[in-house]
Amino acid sequence: MKKIKWLSGQPKVISGVTWGVPWKKGELKKGDRLALMNKNAETRYVQSEPSAYWPDGSIKWTKHAAVFGGKENQNFIVQKREVPQPTESLSIHETEHDIQVDTGALVCTIHKTGSDFIQSLQINGKPIAAGGRLVAIRETRKESAAETVLFQETSVSFIKRATIEQSGPVKAVVKIEGVHVLHKTYEEWLPFVIRLTFYAGLSEIGLVHTQLIDRSGKQEFIKGLGIDFALFLEGEPYNRHFRFAGEKGMYKEPAQLFGTRKFNERYPLYEKQINGEMLSPDEEHKEWFAHGTQNAVWDDVKLVQDSSDHYSLSKRTGKDYAWIGMLHGSRAKGLCYAGGKNGGVALGLRYFFEKYPSALEITGLAGSRPKMTIWLWPPDGEAMDLRHYTGNTHVASAYEGFDEMRSDPTGIANTNEISLACFSHMPSDEVLNALADKWQAPPLIVCEPDVYYESKALGVWSIIDTSHPLKKELEEQFDAAFLFYKKEVEQRRWYGFWHYGDVMHTYDPIRHMWRYDLGGYAWQNNELVPTLWLWQAFFRSGREDIFRMAEAMTRHTSETDSFHLGEYAGLGSRHNVVHWGCGCKEARISMAGLYKFYYYLTGDERTGDLLTEVKDADYALVKTDPMRAFYEKGKHPTHARTGPDWAAFCSNWLA
Numbered sequence: 001m002k003k004i005k006w007l008s009g010q011p012k013v014i015s016g017v018t019w020g021v022p023w024k025k026g027e028l029k030k031g032d033r034l035a036l037m038n039k040n041a042e043t044r045y046v047q048s049e050p051s052a053y054w055p056d057g058s059i060k061w062t063k064h065a066a067v068f069g070g071k072e073n074q075n076f077i078v079q080k081r082e083v084p085q086p087t088e089s090l091s092i093h094e095t096e097h098d099i100q101v102d103t104g105a106l107v108c109t110i111h112k113t114g115s116d117f118i119q120s121l122q123i124n125g126k127p128i129a130a131g132g133r134l135v136a137i138r139e140t141r142k143e144s145a146a147e148t149v150l151f152q153e154t155s156v157s158f159i160k161r162a163t164i165e166q167s168g169p170v171k172a173v174v175k176i177e178g179v180h181v182l183h184k185t186y187e188e189w190l191p192f193v194i195r196l197t198f199y200a201g202l203s204e205i206g207l208v209h210t211q212l213i214d215r216s217g218k219q220e221f222i223k224g225l226g227i228d229f230a231l232f233l234e235g236e237p238y239n240r241h242f243r244f245a246g247e248k249g250m251y252k253e254p255a256q257l258f259g260t261r262k263f264n265e266r267y268p269l270y271e272k273q274i275n276g277e278m279l280s281p282d283e284e285h286k287e288w289f290a291h292g293t294q295n296a297v298w299d300d301v302k303l304v305q306d307s308s309d310h311y312s313l314s315k316r317t318g319k320d321y322a323w324i325g326m327l328h329g330s331r332a333k334g335l336c337y338a339g340g341k342n343g344g345v346a347l348g349l350r351y352f353f354e355k356y357p358s359a360l361e362i363t364g365l366a367g368s369r370p371k372m373t374i375w376l377w378p379p380d381g382e383a384m385d386l387r388h389y390t391g392n393t394h395v396a397s398a399y400e401g402f403d404e405m406r407s408d409p410t411g412i413a414n415t416n417e418i419s420l421a422c423f424s425h426m427p428s429d430e431v432l433n434a435l436a437d438k439w440q441a442p443p444l445i446v447c448e449p450d451v452y453y454e455s456k457a458l459g460v461w462s463i464i465d466t467s468h469p470l471k472k473e474l475e476e477q478f479d480a481a482f483l484f485y486k487k488e489v490e491q492r493r494w495y496g497f498w499h500y501g502d503v504m505h506t507y508d509p510i511r512h513m514w515r516y517d518l519g520g521y522a523w524q525n526n527e528l529v530p531t532l533w534l535w536q537a538f539f540r541s542g543r544e545d546i547f548r549m550a551e552a553m554t555r556h557t558s559e560t561d562s563f564h565l566g567e568y569a570g571l572g573s574r575h576n577v578v579h580w581g582c583g584c585k586e587a588r589i590s591m592a593g594l595y596k597f598y599y600y601l602t603g604d605e606r607t608g609d610l611l612t613e614v615k616d617a618d619y620a621l622v623k624t625d626p627m628r629a630f631y632e633k634g635k636h637p638t639h640a641r642t643g644p645d646w647a648a649f650c651s652n653w654l655a
Helices: 268-274 283-292 429-440 449-455 469-491 530-541 544-559 596-602 605-622 642-654
Strands: 002-006 015-022 034-038 047-053 059-068 076-080 091-094 098-102 107-111 116-123 126-143 148-167 171-182 188-199 204-212 220-231 241-245 250-254 300-307 310-316 324-329 335-340 343-349 358-363 371-377 413-423 445-447
Touching (some): 015 445, 015 449, 015 596, 107 148, 107 188, 126 171, 126 188, 126 343, 126 413, 220 343, 241 300, 241 429, 250 429, 335 358, 335 429, 343 358, 371 413, 413 429, 413 544, 469 530, 469 544, 530 544, 544 596, 605 642
Antiparallel strands (some): 002 076, 034 076, 091 098, 107 116, 116 126, 220 371, 241 250, 241 335, 310 324, 343 413, 358 371
């Protein structure tokens, strides 16, 4: 019997949740059935599977999936028990060309080939959206003595493989792998992995998108990177609406406002229009309609988060006309909605301001085929620059490792979490705000610290003990160390698409600045395993703020500081001004021992990929000898150090 609790409180809306539970050696055997039981001894179905084993074959970790109602306020336990039937189930069906998932509230048909990974999204038997096409804009720079010439080309996704990873009955996962293909030359670049997650009874889809970099980035720059969806909306322009979640509220408008010179905001139906109520022309209001339909139709609207502290919202009547500024704010919540008489779609991007630049865009809102785009890197600003910060290495002065230049982004990745929800009618501000909060901090079930401690499924450590003055002082120092870095993330604005989740390495007390510009002392890149420190701090305390920081660091360091293809696949880059800039490519940065905790706690399938990726990372040392500066190549093809290398390999094999 395992007591479980919410990491940050009960979700306000119905939510699908996946979580992990540890077990003592011999406590749970293969074939044992598990169920959820509440305080009234009532049981309910939970989808369960093993995620780790003890050496004797008993189960060490299980992962579970269930759907929780937004209004239920109960504590549950996971217990060995006869499993009841699920109250709601999803179904999944695969053919030669597509995969169809029916959650009971949403039917999603997924392409196995082509550029659009979603063939259709249906609610109540009617299509509401389609597409799900990846878009990348490439900027090629050609230098001459006189000028720099820029060429821009657009590429779209091309699916190479689609597979069912989980098939219910509560949760289903479909994995899609592919590349971007340029329109004119059909050249392939930028491999990607996308997972679509569905829960029974929900009209939502969770997308985990991983973008891999397969170029050096010296001449080819990423000008834009996004995912767009086509919508099937019904109704006139004045019954088409958009919503954007700001830092404190929901900004809302129709595509065609009915505020006019004669019928201003005091007209009784105007407020109803702004709030999303559908309007129908009748004899009583025909003059109002006659005036209102002469107003401009705003076809496009976008919100661009261009820094961690600023976003702008603007709109235009069409692509041939100017953008008109609407408002400015600080930190948007990363949600937008577009809809008509038949309902609509909400899209959300997690870590919206933390991983700036980012944007949400709706185009053609009043037309026959509106489009919504989530920009992971919006084309509004500068192109993504993956070049090194200098033409030299600074080994003696800045502790940069080796004389040879090995600053190459080929093989790094960036993973983002996107959410999509379909509606058959206009959702309220309350519902959209609750969705925005949920998508930024997804609900998660965890165990009490003593459950992790007593299971020994993560090894052995001390529990929090303040019974002695010295022990109390040590615990206070632990807390102070964490709070210092937590505050520094905000104070120093350690945010950005390639930075969020990492911290700096060394402080310069003369400049009152972290040594961001000295290669051996800039970004931490897992030096001295801070990820491990944060996860152990969470298991000892159960604190949400520690979990969220550990989660962000895990996501960043396992993707951006590590290599997933190319010469250094399986290794990672040590600390540097540029995350991938150091000549030291090492297994200790990418080792599974730093990331397996997140997989066990959340069941995150992408992290599962990463644990598999590094199981043979020792072979990468044949190409990149970590001791090449000290030993000439002779009878031994490479070398491994006990701490940085051999310990990392052992953690990979153990996981």
